[in-house]
Amino acid sequence: MAVWFQRIFLLLLVSICASSDFLENSDFESPPLNLPSNASSSDFVLLDQNTTLPGWTFQGTIQYVTSTDMPDFGHAVQLGEDGKINQTFIAKGDVLNYILTFSLIPGGQNCSSSAGLSVSGPDSNAVFSYMHKYSKVSWQSYSHNLGKWGNGEPINLVLESQITDSESNSTCWPIVDTLLIKTVGVTLDQDSGNLLTNGGFESGPGFLPNSAEGVLIDAVPSLIQSALTQWSVIGTVRYIDSKHFHVPEGKAAIEILAGTTPSGIQTAARDTSEGSRYNLTFTLGDANDACIGHFIVGVQAGSAAQNFTLESKGTGSGEKFGLVFKADEAAAQISFTSYSVTVTKEDVLCGPVIDEVNVHLLGGTASVKPTWLLLVFALLYVAVL
Numbered sequence: 001m002a003v004w005f006q007r008i009f010l011l012l013l014v015s016i017c018a019s020s021d022f023l024e025n026s027d028f029e030s031p032p033l034n035l036p037s038n039a040s041s042s043d044f045v046l047l048d049q050n051t052t053l054p055g056w057t058f059q060g061t062i063q064y065v066t067s068t069d070m071p072d073f074g075h076a077v078q079l080g081e082d083g084k085i086n087q088t089f090i091a092k093g094d095v096l097n098y099i100l101t102f103s104l105i106p107g108g109q110n111c112s113s114s115a116g117l118s119v120s121g122p123d124s125n126a127v128f129s130y131m132h133k134y135s136k137v138s139w140q141s142y143s144h145n146l147g148k149w150g151n152g153e154p155i156n157l158v159l160e161s162q163i164t165d166s167e168s169n170s171t172c173w174p175i176v177d178t179l180l181i182k183t184v185g186v187t188l189d190q191d192s193g194n195l196l197t198n199g200g201f202e203s204g205p206g207f208l209p210n211s212a213e214g215v216l217i218d219a220v221p222s223l224i225q226s227a228l229t230q231w232s233v234i235g236t237v238r239y240i241d242s243k244h245f246h247v248p249e250g251k252a253a254i255e256i257l258a259g260t261t262p263s264g265i266q267t268a269a270r271d272t273s274e275g276s277r278y279n280l281t282f283t284l285g286d287a288n289d290a291c292i293g294h295f296i297v298g299v300q301a302g303s304a305a306q307n308f309t310l311e312s313k314g315t316g317s318g319e320k321f322g323l324v325f326k327a328d329e330a331a332a333q334i335s336f337t338s339y340s341v342t343v344t345k346e347d348v349l350c351g352p353v354i355d356e357v358n359v360h361l362l363g364g365t366a367s368v369k370p371t372w373l374l375l376v377f378a379l380l381y382v383a384v385l
Ligand SMILES: *[C@@H]1O[C@H](CO)[C@@H](O)[C@H](O)[C@H]1NC(C)=O
Pocket: 036, 038, 039, 042
């Protein structure tokens, strides 16, 4: 009963938080003011000092993009040489994590180098670059955790182009569109039967309304800085939503995308005690994204490690597995690593889906789950007495 109540509460919390709108002109649909009079005929308009972009401050080479090649987006901005845009928004209410999702579009073709996009909050920074084979459309959604803020604190979001090869004479500069801020609780409500936080991956970055491609989460070594609450990321994973993918449970799950190196996710169990035995259970499946292949997922729990395999037909599946381990420290490390490189027919990287990760004590009281039936019997017993 408590588990259900907490799940419903968490879902409510997530849906309330996701609806907040923090950024002004987050999709760049409000056009720049005082544009040069001859500019309207061009797809790329260079913004000069006399131009203002509603909601944003800019510096360096910034072009306003009106492209018919991107019907999903309409208008966007390209950050050229030394290009930088920023906007400050104010945190509301309790201390929460502010997670940014945005779309990144490669600006141009046949470039000898591609500039990256640096995304910063007041105390965080990450550099993103468009990666081929990670999306079947010509743009990608990425996420970044802007940190924990509350009580009216100002959050200055800064996006800046970052050149990787200064010798180059033809650089593709990043195009940015549709930014979304989602707040998630700093401490999530716990499912009393599960020693993992966010084992169902319901707390993570927001999904862009016009995207069916999920959200990419790049490597992040720290649980606290991760856009995926309480999980660090190795390589790249895709955060998938139940609207567009097969998700084993709830509204979201993780699809691990192994490229030339393995990718995966890692967390730590709460309050495991040394020497006690636990069962790590999880669902391994496929996202119904035509990912056909032989999945190999390495699972580590404390000092126990085992490889699990799944033959994927790519039509959406989920199978429950378990790994029993003995804790050798207070917070046992749990990780999932995909070793199989799989691509769809369209040559887009894809891979195994992980969801419903659960750690519970074996043979202890914590593993006994009270059910309605037990409760009814208990009440009857009391009534008889
Ligand atoms: C607009 O006019 C300016 C100066 O007259 C010129 O430098 C610029 O290239 C023109 N832009 C377009 C898009 O025609």
